[in-house]
Amino acid sequence: MPVTLSRATLIEVAKLAGTSKTSVSRFFGPERERLTPKLQTRIAEAADTLGYQPNLMARGLKGGGSRLLGMLVADIRNPFSVAVVHGVEQAARAHGYSLIVCNTDNDPEQEQQHLRLLTAYQVEGLIINAAGQPEAQLQAIMRSGVPLVLLDRDIRQLDANVIGLDNALAIDMALEHLVQQGYRSILYVSESPAYASARQERLQRFTQQAATLGVKGQTLILSNLAAHAPTLKAFAKHSVSGPGAVLCANGNVTLAMTRRFQKLGIAIGPTGLMGIDELEWCELITPGITTLAQPTDDISHAAVSYLLNQLNGSAQASPLSYRHAPRLQVRGSTTFKHDPKHV
Amino acid sequence: MPVTLSRATLIEVAKLAGTSKTSVSRFFGPERERLTPKLQTRIAEAADTLGYQPNLMARGLKGGGSRLLGMLVADIRNPFSVAVVHGVEQAARAHGYSLIVCNTDNDPEQEQQHLRLLTAYQVEGLIINAAGQPEAQLQAIMRSGVPLVLLDRDIRQLDANVIGLDNALAIDMALEHLVQQGYRSILYVSESPAYASARQERLQRFTQQAATLGVKGQTLILSNLAAHAPTLKAFAKHSVSGPGAVLCANGNVTLAMTRRFQKLGIAIGPTGLMGIDELEWCELITPGITTLAQPTDDISHAAVSYLLNQLNGSAQASPLSYRHAPRLQVRGSTTFKHDPKHV
DNA sequence: CTGTTAGCGCGTTCAT
DNA sequence: ATGAACGCGCTAACAG
Numbered sequence: 001m002p003v004t005l006s007r008a009t010l011i012e013v014a015k016l017a018g019t020s021k022t023s024v025s026r027f028f029g030p031e032r033e034r035l036t037p038k039l040q041t042r043i044a045e046a047a048d049t050l051g052y053q054p055n056l057m058a059r060g061l062k063g064g065g066s067r068l069l070g071m072l073v074a075d076i077r078n079p080f081s082v083a084v085v086h087g088v089e090q091a092a093r094a095h096g097y098s099l100i101v102c103n104t105d106n107d108p109e110q111e112q113q114h115l116r117l118l119t120a121y122q123v124e125g126l127i128i129n130a131a132g133q134p135e136a137q138l139q140a141i142m143r144s145g146v147p148l149v150l151l152d153r154d155i156r157q158l159d160a161n162v163i164g165l166d167n168a169l170a171i172d173m174a175l176e177h178l179v180q181q182g183y184r185s186i187l188y189v190s191e192s193p194a195y196a197s198a199r200q201e202r203l204q205r206f207t208q209q210a211a212t213l214g215v216k217g218q219t220l221i222l223s224n225l226a227a228h229a230p231t232l233k234a235f236a237k238h239s240v241s242g243p244g245a246v247l248c249a250n251g252n253v254t255l256a257m258t259r260r261f262q263k264l265g266i267a268i269g270p271t272g273l274m275g276i277d278e279l280e281w282c283e284l285i286t287p288g289i290t291t292l293a294q295p296t297d298d299i300s301h302a303a304v305s306y307l308l309n310q311l312n313g314s315a316q317a318s319p320l321s322y323r324h325a326p327r328l329q330v331r332g333s334t335t336f337k338h339d340p341k342h343v
Numbered sequence: 344m345p346v347t348l349s350r351a352t353l354i355e356v357a358k359l360a361g362t363s364k365t366s367v368s369r370f371f372g373p374e375r376e377r378l379t380p381k382l383q384t385r386i387a388e389a390a391d392t393l394g395y396q397p398n399l400m401a402r403g404l405k406g407g408g409s410r411l412l413g414m415l416v417a418d419i420r421n422p423f424s425v426a427v428v429h430g431v432e433q434a435a436r437a438h439g440y441s442l443i444v445c446n447t448d449n450d451p452e453q454e455q456q457h458l459r460l461l462t463a464y465q466v467e468g469l470i471i472n473a474a475g476q477p478e479a480q481l482q483a484i485m486r487s488g489v490p491l492v493l494l495d496r497d498i499r500q501l502d503a504n505v506i507g508l509d510n511a512l513a514i515d516m517a518l519e520h521l522v523q524q525g526y527r528s529i530l531y532v533s534e535s536p537a538y539a540s541a542r543q544e545r546l547q548r549f550t551q552q553a554a555t556l557g558v559k560g561q562t563l564i565l566s567n568l569a570a571h572a573p574t575l576k577a578f579a580k581h582s583v584s585g586p587g588a589v590l591c592a593n594g595n596v597t598l599a600m601t602r603r604f605q606k607l608g609i610a611i612g613p614t615g616l617m618g619i620d621e622l623e624w625c626e627l628i629t630p631g632i633t634t635l636a637q638p639t640d641d642i643s644h645a646a647v648s649y650l651l652n653q654l655n656g657s658a659q660a661s662p663l664s665y666r667h668a669p670r671l672q673v674r675g676s677t678t679f680k681h682d683p684k685h686v
Numbered sequence: 687c688t689g690t691t692a693g694c695g696c697g698t699t700c701a702t
Numbered sequence: 703a704t705g706a707a708c709g710c711g712c713t714a715a716c717a718g
Contacts, residue, residue, distance in 0.1 A: 019688080019689085020688070020689045021689090021690095022688070022689060023687095023688065026688090034687065034688090035688085036687070036688090039687090039688085058694090060694095061694050061696090062693080062694050
């Protein structure tokens, strides 16, 4: 039952327990065992009656480290980001670290400010889902000895590791599935790949593999998510080269395309629809939208593990993978029975 | 161009600039004007070449405050929570505060730990979306002088303000809309109202108002989101007392019910469907699901304003509202043209 | 095993 | 206008 109005301090506890700050400090640190049982209980009682809690700021100051991890997210409203933040927070907590998350809303300027802020709070490690290309700042951070991982998006000219989806594999899986289901013409739709390496990797792989597999591949870049109605409409007729499917580069695009399909009256299934990123509503849209779910937990755990390895001098560095395989979630949007003569 | 490997400190800057810590401190504080222009530029240069950044931990230690706000979220994967976190972070940042978010996954035990953690980091204010009833801890926190607001969920026996939706108004708006659209029998579906005051308020208001308005009101409490198929099926027949509609207490329920409707083959529209909480897919489900959107920005801004008012001694306390009105988003799920003889 | 001492990086008197 | 000295709450040497 705390009675003090202001926060109790180490020294007050010591006084009340009739001992010194050091012993109290030890009690709350990893050296508790070195104290006499009697002393331990005395301290415990004193701390309890005062409602004492160590001040982590002060602790961090001395050199014990802040026990803080920082995370920079480009768009916290993106379900993928939410899932990763959730996973990272759990993993960090499990290792005794707390997380301070900053959202940049895809604004490079905010990104710089937040980066400054994070370092000002002495975070011990950084997980960066970049919006822009803050290579200078990040380089400085790395040089200052703070470990750092990139999430999903690479940054040119920065020698840092990227953790995220295995984009090439994802595209391959998508193509294999679509071809297997009888789609012969595929329209790949993506937001602008500028400044987002994951998008670039997917786009490039698509172009390359579509050719290899001999399917008719087209690509469409959405600016501000407004899709070209004519392009889509023409594509939906799929009279030229057999049944066609639209492959969406991420969740945002899947949402935009689903809207378009509905608006233009394009039937989902006859014209295939598939997306990277699993969303809770994909099973609700009749007849269900096939997706490639990202293993967000694996990704977030890997990111945290990476940081922790670096912090522990990578002594017993547990091996971890940077590229993670997606999980194929097949639904009705890609399992339409096409007229055999087209297939 | 920072060259130092470890983080530069105030004193190093002072040395390089040929001055004292105090002046450098002033330069980075609110007293910059008191320095000679020459000195200012000298310090600026020195700080720049060293890549100096004030250590916010140390700053907070002295009494300057941590400039940190804490937020406890029951379920960070809930879109409503995400929206509020986003808004809170923006508002906090706009006022020079940073936010450290903790997710409890609806686990009272984690909640307690996170609460301890947050206070240990000397947060200056707390926004609590409670999972359990940590009244004792929160009381202690309030007594220690740290301002605190409850978000969406009240805590019994705790004299703290709650900011969130105007639940009574929301229910009233929903009922008015449904009745106006010709639905005469309404099934209100909610998750367990235990430990979630918002749910209680909505449920109670529904029961009360349904009676007042003379509509046939039933309620159904979902445990683990598994809905009673029989109840629903029977309800869908709506042969007894005219067309029926299902009103969902929140986004989770809307998701669960939409699934049920599809699984049981209940047509959306003929049997109405409406939900509290706007979700991005509600417009995608044919024929669109009518919702009551929560004004998440208003709510989050109000929460931050409240905290800041308290911190500023509520000097020029700007007035703010605790209960916020929802916005009705009408879609096809509640605008079906019923057979007149039933209406 | 325990207490004493000295900083960590910074803000803040109080002199100059 | 500027600097010297002290202390915030804590951990880490170093004694005893």
